[in-house]
Amino acid sequence: MNSWGNRFRVTLWGESHGAQVGVTIDGVPAGIPVSEDDFEADLARRRSGAAGTTPRKESDAPHIVSGVYRGYTTGAPLTVEFLNENTRSGDYSSLETHPRPSHADWVAMKKYHGYNDPRGGGHFSGRITLALVTAGVVAKKILGEGVKFTTEITEIGGCADKERFGEIIEHARMEQDSVGGVVECRAEGVAAGLGEPFFDSAESLIAHLLFSVPAVKGVEFGSGFAAARMRGSEHNDPIVDAEGHTATNHAGGIVGGITNGNAIVVRAAVKPTASISREQQTYNCADGRIETLVIKGRHDVCITLRAAVVVEAATAIALADLSLRA
Amino acid sequence: MNSWGNRFRVTLWGESHGAQVGVTIDGVPAGIPVSEDDFEADLARRRSGAAGTTPRKESDAPHIVSGVYRGYTTGAPLTVEFLNENTRSGDYSSLETHPRPSHADWVAMKKYHGYNDPRGGGHFSGRITLALVTAGVVAKKILGEGVKFTTEITEIGGCADKERFGEIIEHARMEQDSVGGVVECRAEGVAAGLGEPFFDSAESLIAHLLFSVPAVKGVEFGSGFAAARMRGSEHNDPIVDAEGHTATNHAGGIVGGITNGNAIVVRAAVKPTASISREQQTYNCADGRIETLVIKGRHDVCITLRAAVVVEAATAIALADLSLRA
Amino acid sequence: MNSWGNRFRVTLWGESHGAQVGVTIDGVPAGIPVSEDDFEADLARRRSGAAGTTPRKESDAPHIVSGVYRGYTTGAPLTVEFLNENTRSGDYSSLETHPRPSHADWVAMKKYHGYNDPRGGGHFSGRITLALVTAGVVAKKILGEGVKFTTEITEIGGCADKERFGEIIEHARMEQDSVGGVVECRAEGVAAGLGEPFFDSAESLIAHLLFSVPAVKGVEFGSGFAAARMRGSEHNDPIVDAEGHTATNHAGGIVGGITNGNAIVVRAAVKPTASISREQQTYNCADGRIETLVIKGRHDVCITLRAAVVVEAATAIALADLSLRA
């Protein structure tokens, strides 16, 4: 479904080439200053334009249409809309017969009996993450200035050397290919005690949101998969003070599903963009043959670049929901 | 919270040393044959006894107390309880002053203002996963015999050679230490079309449940983190027939958040058991000094051994919930 | 919160004098024909204009902004928006000091610490029921043509004689007063078996939605309060055929919380409009005196006239949600 959250509830809608993408956020406490300008910094981080991102340009101007009065939230649902521009829908009928590999084309046709909107990926488009980023801005306002997010790309194409990221992306682009990457988000200053075990652990909520983003294929906290390769004596984090701070932070700030006052550390693995320019094989649903497919248009070579702020938003939304339950 | 699910709703309760651990499962269709014996195979997989597992022995006999009549589910809530036996509660008051590293002791005290049940970890005990395994058995009945689960431990202590797992665990035990591991669950025969984007993607629901298990610190689907190191041309899975089968399965059977008819492949990273016998340092909450802690009793050296069936149960529960929404 | 529903999920937003009122409906099956024209008949029933209704005129033109492609629902969220026009906001600051009796002014200020949007009642305005009516149209499409709704006003100002309704309203208007009424909604052709006891009984869901409408102060099914005055031998409905039809329908089509295949019969009591033109007393929050209040502007003398379609929509939404769970 397209709603998420217990006390901070995000509902989104829209399609890539439809009239708009929108989000309504319920449970926002009254009295928080919000203006349309407040969204710009995070929207810019998601926007295309850098090397390795799609040339489709959207101004992504947010329109607040409910829930704010005289510059402050009212306690009623806060709704923000983005009109779609620069949509060149062209002819998407070929997708029905030639589903793109590792795209949602085939499952969407299957699930929705061919009634899904195929233009630009429709509701499966990465454009829907606009809604998450928007909600993330509000979530961070709720968490307050005491919570500081630091989000960075730690790997691209298997390389951890930030100096070389540009080069790796450029090589992929020249070879009409794409590359994946890893995003790490750290949130410092998060209060201890957030998380509602058994099911609504802090890790469960953050991961739930992250895995909503179609390109995310892995999520780990603290040492994550590396923890599986450690001994308990290495992995255990000794508590060193009355606030629960630990000498190490292999747990990524969450123990027993509850935040422990140390930095939340989460990493998301982002797969390489499925749309690549080079020739691929696919199944022709009309005549049952395997055929060569060339995906037209220009696409993100490395969607990871634009996904960083989305990972941060997801983390912030989960933490805001938990903080409003506390 | 301790409930999860939209159409297949699992609610659990209990503490490690309380009267019982129980689970009620709502939304089970009427007419499914269920007996107490049906749970034994999976409960045995979770039970201690093998090398590397705790010597605490529990018969774990399931008692069906509602929802089954004359051997079939009735459509009313199906409740199963397990009486706790073999609890040696002793004195847990030391936990209040000396929280164990990487255990929930400190966060539980903080969150519940010292009212949490500390005996054996209370509600944070791994014993609570009995409820998940129980619900998993029912979930698999709902999915039907066409869905086949294969779950195995693919790594222990960083080693992928199954032949050496016993040796690695024994070394850790001798050194009064513990080891982590990785569990892989494959589900074949899952129908295409399960998953409710944006938020209730198949990956989101499975990961939500897996991260409810306190020892799980990472979750990935298909190629997972390795996907972040791949090119699109390597990672993309070409569709080869009208049923959506793909030549490769880097996606782990889920594209755009929706199952695509290929095998679901999910891996969970399980951290090393936090309770180790060797000396550790911790903070003495009473007098503010760093002190040496020795955790008494005997514990699982490698909780991964018992977690495999829990990972399978979590996957089955998520898929059952989605299949009942379809 | 501003979302409701398990499988048919309605989320609404907006304020009386804000930019718009909108609704997004999740869980709509793909392939249902929907156009903006489809909403007109029910919107017209809610629209002002008849004697006894407010002179504020709104064209209430629905804009479908997501979830429909080439005239059919896509399975993605269906969003419909209504731009607000004809808002004469004027100065609402007097409400902060002089809350109107039986309006939400005082509770809204209290709950939202004065940050609520007071213009025209803000989010508490009856205008929000536009969203319900819109969702009701879609709900009725899901229920299908086999389900027939008949909704009528059975009482106004205590009078059950439809011929005299106009006269009663006119008297109240001339006396600068308002009148309440009762709406009865019948739904014939509803399948037997809808309702999810214990908590999600058909009656619970319908009543939940009806009591969301601020003016509704009572809800009853079948004989309702009259049942409390009957003997069992009078009230019991004898089953007369294999489809569960009953000779009488004192139950209003719902037994044990589950529809029994007979007509659903529900009645809602609608209070008299709180805004009346004649002088009233209220508390001056600024100086603590009881003062005379005159509410300016023109208002509905009998909101019941416009509430009939809202009651029908609420009933349809609840039944659609239950039918999608079946």
Next chain:
Amino acid sequence: MNSWGNRFRVTLWGESHGAQVGVTIDGVPAGIPVSEDDFEADLARRRSGAAGTTPRKESDAPHIVSGVYRGYTTGAPLTVEFLNENTRSGDYSSLETHPRPSHADWVAMKKYHGYNDPRGGGHFSGRITLALVTAGVVAKKILGEGVKFTTEITEIGGCADKERFGEIIEHARMEQDSVGGVVECRAEGVAAGLGEPFFDSAESLIAHLLFSVPAVKGVEFGSGFAAARMRGSEHNDPIVDAEGHTATNHAGGIVGGITNGNAIVVRAAVKPTASISREQQTYNCADGRIETLVIKGRHDVCITLRAAVVVEAATAIALADLSLRA
């Protein structure tokens, strides 16, 4: 479904003649003193024994099996169970062919394809309200001593004279019949500001729970249906002080879906017991004839007597959930 609540979540299970009826309550704050004795007063109000109630005697001894440690709630799920005793199941197979009028027999068979537990009404039995009463006791503890409930029967068989209630019930009993009634619950001292419009109004939540009780066929707040017969000038409640107190309370303490600090007043119409001893007609599902049915055993002549505490519990649960959201 059998779970209800956002922050105070009640999940129930059990059948009339199964092993037990149980309830687990999630979201109970840690540190509230709870003992098994605390339930006795309200359980006694629900227990049979008075004139007009069923002779089936149950000790209804509550067993707390989780969530309480050393006499205080722990923050983990609080589970209470009641073992069923005194069940004389006999032969219920006749219900499959001869459904009792106005009972859930027919709808249960229809919905659950004949797999429902028919013994004593199974999961549709009024015995399930034990769970509500239990949760109500905990809810009242959360609301605190400042909230005072007064619940009384205001009508039996259409008569409002309490002196004559016994006589009316006795007449019905002698005539092998049953009678309905009305319960009124008042809650004084409830804080202003509870209620989450649009959908989760205080009235919606209370009514949702009340209509879960199978015998309830009408719910009204304050003047309720009488409000529909009033003028605005009569019905409006003038505010008289800074705490929002009103000179009259026609609103029943809820305006715009939000509590206004005045007494909550809610009434529930309880239908006459469907099980009556005198002969009735029903449809023979086996051979398609209308036949005479005699319901054996002894039943409540006036279930309203035992429903009063259930109405109070439902009101308390809804208010507790809202207060934990505030």
